[in-house]
Structure formats: C-alpha cells, structure tokens
Amino acid sequence: MLSIGIDLGGTNIVASVVNDKYEILGTGKLPTAVPRSAEEIFDDIASACKNAMNQANVNINDISSVGQGTPGTVNGDGVIEFANNLGFDNVPAKDMLKERLGDVPVYIENDANCAALGEAYAGCGNGASNFVAVTLGTGVGSGIIVDGKIVSGVNFAGGECGHMVIMVDGEPCTCGRKGCWEAYASASALIRQTRAAMDLYPDSAMHDIVKEEGKVSGRTAFDAMRKGDIAGTNVVNNYIKYVACGLINIVNALQPEIICVGGGICNEGDTLMDPLRRYVQAERYSIHSKIQTKIMKAELGNGAGVIGAALLGSKNQ
Amino acid sequence: MLSIGIDLGGTNIVASVVNDKYEILGTGKLPTAVPRSAEEIFDDIASACKNAMNQANVNINDISSVGQGTPGTVNGDGVIEFANNLGFDNVPAKDMLKERLGDVPVYIENDANCAALGEAYAGCGNGASNFVAVTLGTGVGSGIIVDGKIVSGVNFAGGECGHMVIMVDGEPCTCGRKGCWEAYASASALIRQTRAAMDLYPDSAMHDIVKEEGKVSGRTAFDAMRKGDIAGTNVVNNYIKYVACGLINIVNALQPEIICVGGGICNEGDTLMDPLRRYVQAERYSIHSKIQTKIMKAELGNGAGVIGAALLGSKNQ
Numbered sequence: 011m012l013s014i015g016i017d018l019g020g021t022n023i024v025a026s027v028v029n030d031k032y033e034i035l036g037t038g039k040l041p042t043a044v045p046r047s048a049e050e051i052f053d054d055i056a057s058a059c060k061n062a063m064n065q066a067n068v069n070i071n072d073i074s075s076v077g078q079g080t081p082g083t084v085n086g087d088g089v090i091e092f093a094n095n096l097g098f099d100n101v102p103a104k105d106m107l108k109e110r111l112g113d114v115p116v117y118i119e120n121d122a123n124c125a126a127l128g129e130a131y132a133g134c135g136n137g138a139s140n141f142v143a144v145t146l147g148t149g150v151g152s153g154i155i156v157d158g159k160i161v162s163g164v165n166f167a168g169g170e171c172g173h174m175v176i177m178v179d180g181e182p183c184t185c186g187r188k189g190c191w192e193a194y195a196s197a198s199a200l201i202r203q204t205r206a207a208m209d210l211y212p213d214s215a216m217h218d219i220v221k222e223e224g225k226v227s228g229r230t231a232f233d234a235m236r237k238g239d240i241a242g243t244n245v246v247n248n249y250i251k252y253v254a255c256g257l258i259n260i261v262n263a264l265q266p267e268i269i270c271v272g273g274g275i276c277n278e279g280d281t282l283m284d285p286l287r288r289y290v291q292a293e294r295y296s297i298h299s300k301i302q303t304k305i306m307k308a309e310l311g312n313g314a315g316v317i318g319a320a321l322l323g324s325k326n327q
Numbered sequence: 328m329l330s331i332g333i334d335l336g337g338t339n340i341v342a343s344v345v346n347d348k349y350e351i352l353g354t355g356k357l358p359t360a361v362p363r364s365a366e367e368i369f370d371d372i373a374s375a376c377k378n379a380m381n382q383a384n385v386n387i388n389d390i391s392s393v394g395q396g397t398p399g400t401v402n403g404d405g406v407i408e409f410a411n412n413l414g415f416d417n418v419p420a421k422d423m424l425k426e427r428l429g430d431v432p433v434y435i436e437n438d439a440n441c442a443a444l445g446e447a448y449a450g451c452g453n454g455a456s457n458f459v460a461v462t463l464g465t466g467v468g469s470g471i472i473v474d475g476k477i478v479s480g481v482n483f484a485g486g487e488c489g490h491m492v493i494m495v496d497g498e499p500c501t502c503g504r505k506g507c508w509e510a511y512a513s514a515s516a517l518i519r520q521t522r523a524a525m526d527l528y529p530d531s532a533m534h535d536i537v538k539e540e541g542k543v544s545g546r547t548a549f550d551a552m553r554k555g556d557i558a559g560t561n562v563v564n565n566y567i568k569y570v571a572c573g574l575i576n577i578v579n580a581l582q583p584e585i586i587c588v589g590g591g592i593c594n595e596g597d598t599l600m601d602p603l604r605r606y607v608q609a610e611r612y613s614i615h616s617k618i619q620t621k622i623m624k625a626e627l628g629n630g631a632g633v634i635g636a637a638l639l640g641s642k643n644q
Contacts, residue, residue, distance in 0.1 A: 083616055092615040140481055154580065156473045163582020164457055164620060167613035174576035177495050178511075178569065187575070187610050194495075252495065258504070259491035263471065263580070265480020293504050296484035298409035299400055303481060 012068060014059050015320025016078040017121065017312075020044060020095040023051070025058035027066035027073070028320035032132035034313070036066030048101040056110035075115040075323025076107060079124030079315045083167045088118040091166075117322035121315050123160045123169055126153025128318030129270045131325055133309040138267040142260050143308065144171065146253065146273035149184070150192040154264065159326050172196070176255050191259075194252035197228040197275055200245075204231045207245045215239035228275050250282065254289030261303045262295045272308030283307055329385060331376050332637030333395040334438065334629075337361060337412040340368070342375035344383035344390070345637035349449035351630070353383030365418045373427035392432040392640025393424060396441030396632045400484045405435040408483075434639035438632050440477045440486055443470025445635025446587045448642055450626040455584040459577050460625065461488065463570065463590035466501070467509040471581065476643050489513070493572050508576075511569035514545040514592055517562075521548045524562045532556035545592050567599065571606030578620045579612045589625030600624055 012035070017024045019042060026037045038061025040054045059076070063069055080103065082093025088104020090096075103118045119127075126143035135141045139158040145151040150172030154161040162168045172192035173185050180189025181199070193199055204226050208216050215234045220226050231249070234242025257269055275282060287305050296302060310317060329352070334341045336359060343354045355378025357371045376393070380386055397420065399410025405421020407413075420435045436444075443460035452458045456475040462468040467489030471478040479485045489509035490502050497506025498516070510516055521543050525533050532551040537543050548566070551559025574586055592599060604622050613619065627634060 083613065085616075091617075152580075156478055157476070159474070161473055161581060163613075164584045165582055165613050165616035165618040167616050168580065168582035170579040170612045173579040173612045174491070175493055175572050178493055178497075178572055180495075185612050186614075255492050255495055259576075260580075262487040262490040263485065263577075264478060265482055265485035267481045295487045295490045295502050296400065296480075296482050297503075299402075299482035299484050300408075301482040 011074050011324070012066075012072050013320045013323055014062060014073055014076045015316040015318065016055055016059065016076065017124070017315040017319060018042065018051075018055060018078060018080045018096070019121070020081065023055050023058045024316055025055065025062045026316045026320065027062045027068060028317055032317055034316070035068070036062045036064065038062040038065070042096070044095070045097050048098060048106065051096070052103070052106040052110060055107065059111060070112050070114060073114055075117065076111060077117045077119065077124070077319035077322030078103060078107065079119055079121035079319040081121055083165070084118045084120055085166050088116065090118065115323055117326070119160065119319065119322055119326070120162070120166070120169070122151035123153040123162060124318035124322065125151070125314040126155055126169070126318065127160055127321050127326060128310055128314035128316070129272070129308055130155045131321055132317045133314055134270045134306040135268050140264070140266040141268050141270065142171070142264060142266045143270045143272065143314070144257070144260075145308070146195060146197055146271065146275045148196060148198050150196050150256070156264070171256065171260055174256065174259060176252065176259070191252070191256040195249070195256055197273065199252075200228050200231065200249050200275065201226050203245050203249060207231070207241045211241035214241035216242050232278050232281060250285045251289070254286050257286060257305060258290055258293045261290060265296060266303055268304045268306055270306050270308050272311070272314070276307050279307070328391050328641070329383075329389050330637040330640055331379060331390055331393045332633040332635065333372060333376065333393065334441070334632040334636060335359065335368075335372060335395060335397045335413070336438070337398065340372050340375045341633055342372065342379045343633045343637065344379045344385060345634055347641075349634055351633070352385070353379045353381065355379040355382070359413070361412070362414050365415060365423065368413070369420070369423040369427060372424065376428060387429050387431060390431055392434065393428060394434045394436065394441070394636035394639030395420060395424065396436055396438035396636040398438055400482070401435045401437055402483050405433065407435065432640055434643070436477065436636065436639055436643070437470075437479070437483070437486070439468035440470040440479060441635035441639065442468070442589075442631040443472055443486070443635065444477055444638050444643060445627055445631035445633070446589070446625055447472045448638055449634045450631055451587050451623040452585050457581070457583040458585050458587065459488070459581060459583045460587045460589065460631070461574070461577075462625070463512060463514055463588065463592045465513060465515050467513045467573070473581070488573065488577055491573065491576060493569065493576070508569070508573035512566070512573055514590065516569075517545050517548065517566050517592065518543050520562050520566060524548070524558045528558035531558035533559050549595050549598065567602045568606065571603050571610075574603060574622060575607055575610045578607060582613060583620055585621045585623055587623050587625050589628070589631070593624050596624070
C-alpha cells in the first residue's frame, strides 16, 4: 500500500511516495516561493506529487491516500484557517488537492502534528501509541499522540506545548503570553541567553568562538563549555534546566511512553539528552511507578513531517 | 443497565448504585478509618456496596460492572501501586473486590480521573469527548479525557496537571518540584497568599474577617475584596492570574472542548469564573479558531467521583 506525504513549508514543498514499511520510494521538491496565491502554491504541490510518483514509477491509481502537513491551523474540513508564514486565510486545502490529484482520499494536518505521527510510527517511537514529539527550533514545536492518534483538540489547534507558561510574567513570547516554554527552550532563546551571558562576561571563551564562526548560534555556549568556560557552562546548564522543566510538565500531565526531542540543538547528543533524563528522573511525579516515560532523541529529522503526513490516511483515522 | 461506583477516600468509603441515566439509586457510606489493613478496608468497601444495593433494592446479578476510584497510582492489573494517605503499597484492589463481590467485571482508577470521567459524561461536560477536569482543593487535582477515555498514560499516573511548573524555581511543592501550578492555584496556596498579604498589610479588612471567622480560609481574600479592601483584591487578582495561567497551558496543549473547574473555591461563582474566562480568551494560542475551549464550573461536586467510577466499565473500556 502506497501513500503520498506532503510537507508544505515556508521555504519548500516536499512530496514523497511512501510504502507501508515507511520507506520513501520517490520525492518531488519545489520552492514554496511565498508570497504567492494559494492557487499557484497548490499547482506546485500537485507537480511535486507527480514528480514523486514519476520517480517512484507509480501513478495516482497506486496511491491509497494523500496526506499534507502544513503550518497553521487546519480544521476538520481540511481548510487551512490561518497560516501566517504562507499568508493563508481560510484556504480549502483538501478540496484544492482533490481538484488537482483526482479522486483519492486526502487528509490535511498541522505540520508539527504530522512530524509527531511520523516519529511515533516510523522513528524513535517504533509504534508507541502514547507519544509526544518536541522540536527545539526557532520555536518549540510539539505534537501529542494518544492511543495512536494525533490530539488536535476541538479546534485542531492542539499540541502547542511550547506555549505553556513555565515562568509567570517571564520573557515575552511571540504568541503574546509571557514566560512560555518556547521563550526559554527554543534555539532562539538559547541564542538570546548566550548573548546575555557574553555581555556580562567579556572574558568568556564564547567571544572567541563567535569571532571565529562569525555569529552567535545554538552551539556557541556548548562549544565554550567543552573548552571549560564557566559562563558558557552556566548558559548550557540553565538552558537544559528550562528544557527539562517543560518535558517534566508533559510527563506529569500525559505520562506518554516516549517523549521525542528533535531540532538542531539535539546534535549535541548525550551532552543534552543525559542531563535531561536525569532531571526527568528526579522530578517526575510518577516516582513510585515501575514504568516511566523514555526521553529519546528524534530519529527522522526533517523527514518526519513527510512520513507522518503519508500516515494520516492509514494511522490517524 | 446498573453499575456500582465506589469512591475510596482518606476519610470515607462511598458506594452508589448508578443507572444509565447517571442517577444514583442507592448509596452506602462507611468511614475509611485509616490506618487499617487493606483487608479490613476492602471488607468495608464490600459492605458499602451491599448497603447501596439494599437501598436500591437490587443484588449483584443486576450489576453489570463495578468501578472504584482511589487515591494514588493504579496499574493496568487493578493494583494500587502506591497511595500515601491510605498507607497502600501494591494492594491488589481489583482481585480483592472480586473476592468479596463475586464474578462481576471490576475496574480501578485514580480518583481524580474518575471525577473527570463523571463530569465529562454526567456533569458540565454533557458527554464531551475531549475534556479536562481541574479541582482547586488542598492540591490541584486533574483528569484528562481524550476521545471519551481517561488519559492515564504508560504507567497510569497521568493527568497530574497540578504538577506542571508555572514558575521555574518558585514556591516549593509537596511533590518535590518548585513552582508547580498546585503551589500557586490550590486552596492551600490561596490561604498562604492571604496570610502573606495580611502580614504586609496590618490595616487590611482581612484581619477583621479572620477575627470573626476564627481562621484564614480560601474565602477570606474574596470577602475582603467584596468590602473594597485593596490588599484582599490584590490577593484575589493574583490568585486568579495563577489559576488562569495553568488553564491556558492546558488549552494550548490539548484544546479540549471543555475545562471544568471544581473545588470549594468555585463557590465564588462568576467572581472567579468570569475573569478566568477573560484571561483564557486573551492569551490562548488558538486566537484565530472559531471554536474555543469552554471554561465551566463543575456541576457534580463530590458526586463526580462515584458516578465516574460507575462509568469505568461502560465508557472507559
């Protein structure tokens, strides 16, 4: 059984033909090239699908369903109600895809939720039916899987764990609240925390690293820590504490089998994951339970979204 | 179809015969009288069930299932792994009930989860399938319903939203973490906040109210606010902000149809509920969605636990 997964991002449109072993048989990729009309973008989504099918040497009659992940809020009719970075306002994505691809079942979901579904079934979740995926990127994205299905909530806007406040009256967040997890645990927040420490400590090794690399990044403080720099070590320790705080909140609320942590920061590997696991172990409410949530590193990287989208028809209905 | 719901609390054992209209046909009540052996307590649970059946004029053959809500963590085999206030450590509750009641399906669940199930089906949820119940009591209890079923997680310890940190490094919580929602939004926290304000403001009307009533309670600050007292008003406003913070966190993560707020503090009615709703409306992430989570007052009070327990066999399997 083959399906097509589409990842509609602010930069690229990626479509892949996926088999039931979660293997990608063919991929089409085109630039999203915003700002453009939704009509034009969906023409290119259809082209990317056709390119993927050509590469896989199949046609639309071989495809049992098409799933698309998209930024923003998608309602139960497959309408993208709002997606800021695409300039979409009530775009009937499901109908527009059906018009272009023919009579095939089509499912539209939020992209972070698709990525969670992908990791749950085909990535580090290995089929876990209660699973949360967290991505530490520009923001903190997340998707929640309960009983094998995406928790999208009454208005399909669910799963935004990044916008849970961990510090009342804390750092302002892009969402309008103050003190969101995202404002402390995203890569952007780490860069902000790194800059603040550099201002305070002009002798820190972080300054040399930034001079060499040309910019402050999510790696700067980690690299400084590896050189024995105290200010950098403190930035890393505080950042990990903030990440852990949100993870433990999720454990206490949902006790999933697995929380999967992804995003560029995860390239730090055990330097990040080991202390996160120690925090969770020390602070989880379920201290008396034999079975505990596992904290794992994401496996699929950017491919999670496409594979998760391809699974919408078979696993999420 | 009749079932029995049992609410095993630290003070009382309550058992009720419930019909499929969620009506209580008979109730048995006995003191829990801890500390006692689990054997003795379960003998009295069985007696309470028999008293309830006698009052309803039915016998065990008329009962399709028995459900029990209990403090602590209950695993999938119906074993209470740990319940601090009952002194229970690996008590095989399901087997002990079956031994005493005969061959009837028996289900055991955490009591806050039972209360959530009760409110979702028979209370303010009116059958809502995505529902969160929050109780502002000595602690902050909660239960999460997704797709009509309790989210108990991989180790049956799920639903502890009260132990999500809203203030990194904040007030110490009984669970060992610092800054949990419970440490700011429980009735006990409100009393602590009231006492702190009284210490700061010796002229506050709160002092007269406490003199009259003999103690500081969750009502003190609200009563002072009604008399125009500024210190009392500030306590109430801050408390409501803390309660709202956790509610919005739940909205952003799960976007349930309804969050139900219960506990003694809810007797304040719209004085509490109206500002909570305004906070949620202003800060929810789903600002562009037409459908939004409703914030409602609990309807069933203490009865939610017994009715929810009675529904474990029919609604939660």
